[in-house]
Amino acid sequence: MNYNQTKPSGQVLANKPSSSFSTFSSAASATSAATSRSGGSRLLFGEIDTSSDRSSELYASVCSFVLCESSTFLKFWLEDKCRETFLSCVPKRDLASLRLACHDFSVRAAPALFNDLSITFHSSTFTRPARLAALDRLGFYVKTLRFNFPHSAEMFLPPLVDPESGAELSFTYTPQIEAPTPRRPKYGDIGTTEILTRQWPTLFHAATNVPAFIRALSAFVNLSHLKISCPGYDCTQGYRRNTVDFALISLRIAVERNSLNALDSLTLSPIHPSGLLYLSPLLGHGATPRSASRWSRIQHLTIHANTIPSAAAVEGDPDYYKLLQTYVRNFQNNLTTFKFRWVGEKGPIPTQRVLMSANLPGEHSATEAAPNRSTPRRRRRELPALHFPRLQHVDLENMKATAADISTFVEAHKRTIEELNLESIELTDGDWDDALAPLTKRARARPSMDIADFPIMLSPTTLPAPMERIEVAPREANCRKSLRTSKWLSTKKKGRPPSAAQKVREGLLGCETQLRKVLRGSVFPWRSAQS
Structure with a gap:
């Protein structure tokens, strides 16, 4: 039908x-x-x-x-x-x-199937029109996006060689946000663009296609969790040019250029040292003042960082450690969840203070001869420890630290922290009692004072109200009526204010018998008023 x-x-x-x-x-x-x-x-x-x-x-x-x-x-x-x-x-x-x-x-x-999407970067990932059309249809449902940039042999780039002289050429990369035109080549000038097009593979040109990354990420309007994975890192090849680093630059710019208002979680697992440099919104290529504000909205941060093979190299050369702290510092204001783990050998706590050396003007470098007495000394300054004012959940794994380092971190965040997980932590100095002392020690008990109000009764309950006039009949010849009203009027006429003793004496006239019964046996002595 x-x-x-x-x-x-x-x-x-x-x-x-x-x-x-x-x-x-x-x-x-x-x-x-x-x-x-x-x-x-x-x-x-x-x-x-x-x-x-x-x-x-x-x-x-x-x-x-x-x-x-x-x-x-x-x-x-x-x-x-x-x-x-x-x-x-x-x-x-x-x-x-x-x-x-x-x-x-x-x-x-579709929402349940495409809630979590994984993309492995290839040369045609963001260039095929059919894939871009599919992202436009299904990108609305994506909440978690995984970008995989694996390190492989094809990711490494050979040195650039001048075709005429055979000399090695230097190349400084500058990202191009807009599509290249004949008047504005992709890599600065026409000659450099032609050399790069001939000598470097297609994967590199796809990684530097920033407009394609921006176009692809514009489909994920409801993206809340971005996961970046760069597996297969070889520390022995750390100084070679890698296509992965250029792809990370394009990805970072694409996130900053799109309005991903729901993005509040970031996971880097694993990430190599240079990856932190190119993902940094302050130090990376193509960074703008707007970049830091976009990444500062992240509330949940997870980092699994590759370590340098020798732990002594990390402690002796703090450049990698400073780079890590500089990157994490971009998220510290709004961060509520922080998970960090070293991949490989154990490393230091990423939030503790670090000493960095700064050469004064005219100072010799380490490769030169030993400086003489006239050479300025190397000045060492200490970077402040990282502090997260809203931190609630912390996971630290595979680290070497002293009990004082852990105690300092816990002491600074004990008011906001709700969950603390420490896995595979090796204490180089102290014990765990000292490390967790801020969480176990009790606050000093303040001396308590018991305060109670005891009413003092100056008259029995049978007496009339204070504002009621009291008439007392004379019992003896020398007794007389209350003179409160008359004396008050006489005082007013004379213009002299009565003294305190006179006020008390006049107020008690006529009530001697009742007050004797109340104050009998009291510590206060009683003297009858003399006329």
């Missing part, structure tokens, strides 16, 4: 063939994801509004409309939470097969 579904305007949208099990219809009919992407709430043809309360009879009528025999399955499939939970448990291979059943299954299974 074939039918045409039209809009109110009369425009034909699709022609749906009959089948034994056919769900709603074409692209937008079954994709809540596509509907949310466009931002519209209008139901397309074949769409069922599950937001309102529907009875089983209405679902049954819909089932007959879409030629589905099971109303229970249709109700389950239309419930977003049930469907997403089911699809999250299906393996990736089965999801790919499920998408071949019908178009509705294809579109609804």
